Structure formats: structure tokens, C-alpha cells
Amino acid sequence: MTAYIDIILVGLILSNFILLGSSRLGNCIRIAAWQGIMVGLLPMATAEAGFSFRIAALGSAVIVLKGFVFPKLLSRALRESDTSREVQPFIGYTASLIAGVLALSASFWLDGRLNLPIHSASAIVVPVSLSLMFTGLFLVVARRMAITQVIGYLVLENGIYALGLAIVRDLPFLVELGVLMDVFVAVFVMGIAIYRINREFDHIDSHRLAKLKG
Amino acid sequence: MSAEGLLLLLSGFLLSPLLQGVINRTKAVFAGRKGSPLLQQYRDMAKLLRKGAVFSTTTTGIFRIAPSAVLVLVAAAYTLLAPSTVESGWGFPGDLILFVYCLGLARFLTVTAALDTGSSFEGMGASREVLYSALAEPALIIGLAVLARVSGEMSFSGVFHGLGDSEWLSAGTALAIVVVSFLIVMLAENSRIPFDDPNTHLELTMVHEVMVLDCSGPDFALITYGASLKLWLFASLMVNLAISPLGLSGYAQVAGFLGGMLFAGILVGTIESVTARLSLLKTPGLLTGAGALAVLAFILAARYLQ
Numbered sequence: 001m002t003a004y005i006d007i008i009l010v011g012l013i014l015s016n017f018i019l020l021g022s023s024r025l026g027n028c029i030r031i032a033a034w035q036g037i038m039v040g041l042l043p044m045a046t047a048e049a050g051f052s053f054r055i056a057a058l059g060s061a062v063i064v065l066k067g068f069v070f071p072k073l074l075s076r077a078l079r080e081s082d083t084s085r086e087v088q089p090f091i092g093y094t095a096s097l098i099a100g101v102l103a104l105s106a107s108f109w110l111d112g113r114l115n116l117p118i119h120s121a122s123a124i125v126v127p128v129s130l131s132l133m134f135t136g137l138f139l140v141v142a143r144r145m146a147i148t149q150v151i152g153y154l155v156l157e158n159g160i161y162a163l164g165l166a167i168v169r170d171l172p173f174l175v176e177l178g179v180l181m182d183v184f185v186a187v188f189v190m191g192i193a194i195y196r197i198n199r200e201f202d203h204i205d206s207h208r209l210a211k212l213k214g
Numbered sequence: 215m216s217a218e219g220l221l222l223l224l225s226g227f228l229l230s231p232l233l234q235g236v237i238n239r240t241k242a243v244f245a246g247r248k249g250s251p252l253l254q255q256y257r258d259m260a261k262l263l264r265k266g267a268v269f270s271t272t273t274t275g276i277f278r279i280a281p282s283a284v285l286v287l288v289a290a291a292y293t294l295l296a297p298s299t300v301e302s303g304w305g306f307p308g309d310l311i312l313f314v315y316c317l318g319l320a321r322f323l324t325v326t327a328a329l330d331t332g333s334s335f336e337g338m339g340a341s342r343e344v345l346y347s348a349l350a351e352p353a354l355i356i357g358l359a360v361l362a363r364v365s366g367e368m369s370f371s372g373v374f375h376g377l378g379d380s381e382w383l384s385a386g387t388a389l390a391i392v393v394v395s396f397l398i399v400m401l402a403e404n405s406r407i408p409f410d411d412p413n414t415h416l417e418l419t420m421v422h423e424v425m426v427l428d429c430s431g432p433d434f435a436l437i438t439y440g441a442s443l444k445l446w447l448f449a450s451l452m453v454n455l456a457i458s459p460l461g462l463s464g465y466a467q468v469a470g471f472l473g474g475m476l477f478a479g480i481l482v483g484t485i486e487s488v489t490a491r492l493s494l495l496k497t498p499g500l501l502t503g504a505g506a507l508a509v510l511a512f513i514l515a516a517r518y519l520q
Binding site for chain 2: 006007010097101
């Protein structure tokens with residue numbers, strides 16, 4: 001079982017790298033969808049008591065939402081905004097990739113220092129979820145386009161979800177559904193916001209929104 | 215040296231131009247062409263060796279020494295690597311580093327010889343070569359460091375004899391990532407697509423070919439042979455690592471290695487057929503990606519083997 005978990009976790013790190021190094025927004029949405037599916041598979045792989053209906057339901061809810069519904073919403077927003085790539089991010093792609101590597105090393109170092117009193121399913125699940133959170137935050141800060149920022153938010157949420165799984169190994173069903181609901185609403189609202197921004201200003205460059213002041 | 219080791223060593227020196235033939239044939243099949251004969255590169259080299267050499271009056275001794283010196287250095291690096299999978303006492307601790315340095319010195323000589331001609335095109339090629347290698351070398355060294363970390367040995371023979379089933383079970387993900395990273399480094403170091411198109415003849419876009427524009431006759435034959443040997447060298451590094459979990463030894467190892475090399479040739483041909491050459495500004499990103507993969511593999515290996 002550990003082998004499957006490790007493959008999923010390494011896949012998560014690789015998807016982080018691709019998100020950091022890719023300029024095509026459509027590609028970013030696809031990778032974020034794959035990341036959502038991998039995160040949805042995680043509880044099925046980490047379940048201590050074995051496979052149960054509850055875990056299957058939770059996992060498939062996550063997969064359907066993060067793997068299909070969110071990407072659909074985002075691609076619609078992308079299609080309507082008439083942009084296909086992030087032209088001038090605040091931090092370039094090569095530098096972002098290096099930052100991602102640094103964040104990964106930092107999360108492994110942090111995990112060694114924290115010494116969390118948990119027996120997680122895999123030796124790397126905590127540092128990987130930390131690096132997901134760092135990458136998500138980085139994407140929110142370093143990119144101009146509203147869509148990439150929403151993707152960063154999703155990556156951040158994936159990290160929190162994976163960390164939760166690592167710490168309690170199976171989450172209370174209702175709590176998790178509640179969180180999923182929140183994320184769903186958030187992405188929905190952001191999708192509408194992107195649509196509105198695009199209609200009002202003919203672009204979704206969040207940096208240029210600062211000019212509204214005064 | 216045992217017969218198997220000798221066979222592995224000689225296979226590279228004799229068959230490396232054939233690997234180019236395999237790649238070209240794969241590309242021809244993809245394009246629906248008949249393609250050049252598998253042994254075309256041998257014929258080209260034989261033709262070049264019969265010709266005379268022309269040296270520009272602006273060049274100095276460096277330009278005349280470089281082709282043979284580069285070939286000798288690549289051959290030395292290959293001699294360190296090739297028999298190590300079947301010879302348990304081959305090499306010495308630290309030959310991983312000497313391997314990288316031999317290739318680095320070979321590149322330095324190629325670049326200085328290109329600058330020595332005083333041609334502006336060759337200067338551009340030299341600058342690109344140095345840019346790519348500055349990014350590819352860390353990926354190679356960190357990848358080798360992962361192998362050293364996992365096997366606990368500092369020589370090629372130690373590494374390849376130390377990598378078995380148990381290492382692949384405990385650190386398999388890290389080793390698989392290193393294989394991918396070595397593949398990207400191989401494509402970059404040998405100026406293959408997506409980094410450079412070996413068939414292009416437009417000076418503005420070439421990397422390796424543009425640096426050797428002024429070489430002619432026997433010198434160019436040495437350079438062509440050296441380039442094939444270098445491709446074989448990087449491919450064999452990747453293949454040796456990829457077949458290490460099979461636990462082969464003796465003649466089975468030799469057969470597995472040659473089969474793996476054939477597969478590597480077809481793989482490179484396929485990659486070249488299905489991907490386009492990246493624009494010059496994007497290639498550093500891909501190479502940084504290879505470095506990022508190598509760092510990830512190192513972190514994972516360090517964590518798994520705690």
C-alpha cells in the first residue's frame with residue numbers, strides 16, 4: 001500500500017513543478033484537475049481500517065469536484081476571457097521552478113524539525129502536503145491572472161486536505177464535506193468574479209485592478 | 215578484465231555510430247520515408263577520413279588539438295563507465311566525479327576551438343552550449359549523487375553492483391525520477407530535439423553543429439565519432455540504471471544492456487518525431503526542470519534511507 005501512496009505523493013510534487021513552470025493557462029487547469037484526482041485517491045490509499053463505503057464516497061466526491069467540476073468552471077471562465085497564457089508573471093517560470101525546489105527542501109527540513117507525533121501512512125506525506133501549501137501560496141502571490149490565482153488557491157486547499165489526512169488518517173465525513181462545500185462555493189464565486197472582471201475591464205489581470213483606486 | 219567487460223567496452227566503440235542509425239531509421243519510419251541505411255554514419259566517417267583537412271589561417275594550435283582531445287576525453291569517460299556493471303573492482307571511489315570532469319573538459323575544448331576560429335556564428339553556438347551545460351551539469355551531478363547515496367558507494371562499479379531489488383523497493387521512486395532526469399540531460403548534452411535539431415543547417419538555430427562548422431576531413435570524422443560516442447555514453451548511463459533492478463550478471467547483463475540501448479535509440483527517435491524543437495528561450499526552463507527532478511530524487515532518497 002505504501003508504494004501506491006508514495007507514487008501519488010510524488011505525482012503531486014511533479015504536478016506542482018509543472019504548475020510552476022507552465023505558462024499556458026489551459027494546461028495549468030488540466031494539471032490542477034489531475035492533482036485534484038490524485039488528492040481524491042489519497043484517502044483510499046491511506047485508509048487504516050481498509051476500504052469502506054464512507055471513504056469511497058468521500059474520495060469520489062473529491063474526485064468529481066476537483067477533477068471535473070472545478071476544471072470545467074475554470075475552463076469556461078478561461079474561454080470567455082479570451083486569454084490563453086500568462087504573459088508576464090511577477091516571477092518568471094524558471095525562477096518559480098527554483099522557488100518550488102526551495103519550498104520543497106524547506107518543507108522536508110521543516111518536517112524534520114517539527115517531529116510531529118503521528119504515525120502517518122508514508123514518510124513523505126507531511127512534507128509533500130506542506131510543499132503543496134507553499135506552492136499554492138506562491139502561485140497566488142506570483143501570478144497576475146485571476147485564473148492562476150484560483151488554481152493556487154486550489155493547490156493550497158489540496159495541501160491542507162492532504163495534511164489533514166496525514167494527521168488523523170481518516171477525516172470525519174461531515175467536516176470534510178463541509179470543507180469541500182466551502183471550496184466549491186469559493187471557486188464558484190471566483191469563477192463569477194473572473195467573469196465579471198472580464199466583462200467590465202476586458203481582461204483578467206488582477207494587477208491592473210489596482211488602478212481603480214482614486 | 216573479463217570477457218563480458220571487454221565486450222561491453224568494445225560494444226560502445228564499435229556500435230555507437232549504429233545508435234545514430236537506429237534513431238534516424240525510427241524517425242524515417244515515423245515520417246513514412248525509407249530512410250538512410252543503418253550504417254550510413256560509418257560510411258560518412260570513412261569518406262571523411264580519406265579527405266584532407268583545411269585549416270583557417272586565423273586558427274591556432276587549440277583548433278587542431280581539440281577534435282582528437284575531445285574524442286580521447288569522451289573515450290576515457292566511457293571507459294570509466296562501460297565495464298563497471300560486470301566488473302566488481304573496476305574504477306575507484308570518486309570516478310563518478312572524474313566522469314563528469316572528463317565531459318566538462320571535453321566541452322571546454324569544443325567551445326574554445328569554436329571561439330578560436332573567430333567566426334561570429336561559432337561564438338553564438340559556443341555561448342548556447344555553455345548555457346545549456348551550466349544547467350544540465352547540476353542535474354547530472356545531483357543525479358549521480360542520488361545513485362551514490364542510495365547504493366552507499368562512490369564508484370560506478372559500486373553503484374551498479376549496489377543497486378538491487380531491495381534498493382529499488384525502498385527508494386524506487388527516487389531512482390525512477392533520476393532515470394527521467396538523465397533522459398533530459400542526455401537530450402540536452404547531445405543537442406537532440408527538443409533542445410536542438412541535429413539535422414538543421416541554419417546557423418542561427420544550431421548548437422553543436424554550428425561549433426564545428428570549420429572542421430573538415432579527418433578532424434570532422436573524429437568529431438562525428440566523438441558525438442556518437444557521447445550519445446552512447448549518456449544513453450548507457452540511463453540504460454544501466456534502468457535495467458539495474460533486473461539483477462542481471464555476466465552475458466545476460468551484456469544482452470540486457472544492448473537490448474536497452476536499442477530501446478533507448480527507438481525512444482530518442484520517437485521523442486524527436488513527436489515533439490517539436492523548443493524555442494531557445496524555453497529550453498532553460500526544461501533543463502531547470504531536470505535539475506528540479508534530480509533535487510527531488512535526492513531529497514526522497516535521503517528521506518527513504520533515513
